[in-house]
Amino acid sequence: xxxxxxxxxxxxxxxxxxxxxxxxxxxxxxxxxxxxxxxxxxxxxxxxxxxxxxxxxxxxxxxxxxxxxxxxxxxxxxxxxxxxxxxxxxxxxxxxxxxxxxxxxxxxxxxxxxxxxxxxxxxxxxxxxxxxxxxxxxxxxxxxxxxxxxxxxxxxxxxxxxxxxxxxxxxxxxxxxxxxxxxxxxxxxxxxxxxxxxxxxxxxxxxxxxxxxxxxxxxxxxxxxxxxxxxxxxxxxxxxxxxxxxxxxxxxxxxxxxxxxxxxxxxxxxxxxxxxxxxxxxxxxxxx
Numbered sequence: 001x002x003x004x005x006x007x008x009x010x011x012x013x014x015x016x017x018x019x020x021x022x023x024x025x026x027x028x029x030x031x032x033x034x035x036x037x038x039x040x041x042x043x044x045x046x047x048x049x050x051x052x053x054x055x056x057x058x059x060x061x062x063x064x065x066x067x068x069x070x071x072x073x074x075x076x077x078x079x080x081x082x083x084x085x086x087x088x089x090x091x092x093x094x095x096x097x098x099x100x101x102x103x104x105x106x107x108x109x110x111x112x113x114x115x116x117x118x119x120x121x122x123x124x125x126x127x128x129x130x131x132x133x134x135x136x137x138x139x140x141x142x143x144x145x146x147x148x149x150x151x152x153x154x155x156x157x158x159x160x161x162x163x164x165x166x167x168x169x170x171x172x173x174x175x176x177x178x179x180x181x182x183x184x185x186x187x188x189x190x191x192x193x194x195x196x197x198x199x200x201x202x203x204x205x206x207x208x209x210x211x212x213x214x215x216x217x218x219x220x221x222x223x224x225x226x227x228x229x230x231x232x233x234x235x236x237x238x239x240x241x242x243x244x245x246x247x248x249x250x251x252x253x254x255x256x257x258x259x260x261x262x263x264x265x266x267x268x269x270x271x272x273x274x275x276x277x278x279x280x281x282x283x284x285x286x287x288x
Contacts, residue, residue, distance in 0.1 A: 007044030014040030031235070032279040039272055046268040053262050055094055056125055060160055062095040063128045067153040074149055080135075081106050098122050113140050131156055163257070170256045174266075177252045181270055185241060185277055192237050193285055234282045241278050245270035 017037030024030040069090060073083035088103035098119055105115040113136040120129045131152045246267045253263020 007048060010044045011041050014038070014043075028231075028283055031238075032283050035275050035279055039275065042268065046264060049261065049264050053257075053265075058094050059123060059125050060127050060156065062092045063123075063125075063131070064153065064156050064160060066092055066095065066099060067131070067149060067156060071149045071153055080149070081112050095123065112136070127156060127159060166258070167256055174252050174256050177248060177266075178270070181245065181248055182273070184244065185274060188237050188241060189278070189281055192233065193281070196233065234278075238275070238278045238282075241274040242271050245274045 014037050017040055018034055019037075021030055021033035021037055024033055066087070069087040070080065070083050073086055074080055078086065084099075084106055085103045088100050092099050101122070102115050102119045105118065106112060116132045116136045120132045123129070134148060134152050249265070249267025249270045250260050250263035252266040254260055256262065
């Protein structure tokens, strides 16, 4: 994962926020501020992952365009090596430099199969690598390269179409996943700030069955459980929300795009929402 210069600025800013939070140790603001700092540090890594995912999608789209241009050229009777050189100057987005390098290698006399292997390593995309392997083997065996190219193009096009259809079909479930998680946050906040205080107020102050008895269930038999600090309860609920957000995000990514890597984006968004709402509520309503 390659981080751009601007990302390092964000990471440095996040560390400054973490250092600044040390001045608030012992106050209800400490957890909120240090959490903001950690989110700021993590954000560049998440953005880099999102950029990699988007770049992979763009690579497949541009390779499909490249393959179609090759099919058109080869069908006119032009050899595939010459066709690659002829189409190298067309715009191919993120693949432009790789295609120009491929064409230059062929112009220098490097065998097509070797040049395609180098191209595959540089692009580092499974779908494209499989297609290039088929093209290389077809050229090596002396098969009808035009038909092979057309079949490869159709296969890549079908794969791309299925991915987009799957993503569109599952988009409503992604929205539902976010809504369900927000409802879960509301339930946790109501439990923390409404239900538990009510239980504490209902039970007589000398009883061990109230909030003070949660610390040791043995107090039910007359034992004297130690009261639990409100901060401990708030932290427990916050950790519960963060864990739920992390795995919910991975699940959403797996369902929508068939991979956990895109789920990192959803996990980060849900964890940020959970932290900001829960920690913010604790700052506002949690008391000193």
